Amino acid sequence: MICSASSPYRLVSVSTDKNKLDVAFIQQFLKDIYWAAGRTMEEVQITIDNSFCFGIYLNEKQIGFARVITDYVVFAYLMDVFISEEHRGKGYSSILINSIMTEPKLKEVKIWRLATSDAHFLYEKFGFTALGNPEKMMEKKVT
Template identity: 90%
Template sequence: MICSASSPYGLVSVSTDKNKLNVPFIQQFLKDIYWAAGRTIEEVQTTIDHSFCFGIYLNDTQIGFARVITDYVVFAYLMDVFITEKHRGKGYSSVLIRSMMTEPKLKDIKIWRLATSDAHFLYEKFGFKALENPEKMMEKKVI
């Protein structure tokens, strides 16, 4: 466990223990969200196996998830960040992101990136901003 705090709704904790993650819960959420639509449980497990993962729990029940793909020095990409609908608007996203940004294993990272269509306000609180030179970025999609 990397942090734990009381809230008006109970005990909130964030953990990087992959054994504690509820993979069916994560897949159930991701399969219907715009950025991961259709992702199978096997694909979710593969992404977890190859990422540094964070689960957020309310009274030991998982309410959200996020993962980081990184080399632990130069670059990190923040992915699959979510809090279930029932628990949004209570500050849990900020608890989750703050835990990631202050995780000692990630302290040396120079460049953090992410993609979002609707949560700019959240990430801006943690220093994220639009790319300085988006024309330098490229991507390849295999659909």
């Protein structure tokens, strides 16, 4: 999947082609962010290999990333969504999330989930809400 938008000054595109991903760029960002602190290059590569990935590019240079873990029918979990610091506040995160939510391969997914500490406003624009029954959810953390 590729979608793009252009203006006289820049070309923005979103791609699911894993060959275009700048793994070093992704790892550099993730290693310092609260939800993925310390994630190694090897771990980042494993997550990419096992996820449906989206890169967002400005003039062919990667400026953001997101990945989806899914069975393509029942459930999808949106993870590792980010736009690099210097490109925030310009609508690129909305372009990225819109590309994910309109991706034809994901059109049958019935339940979407994600976790965020600080971007509720973004995801609410795409229909995400607080869990309806959080008491039914469980987790296991391995340290």
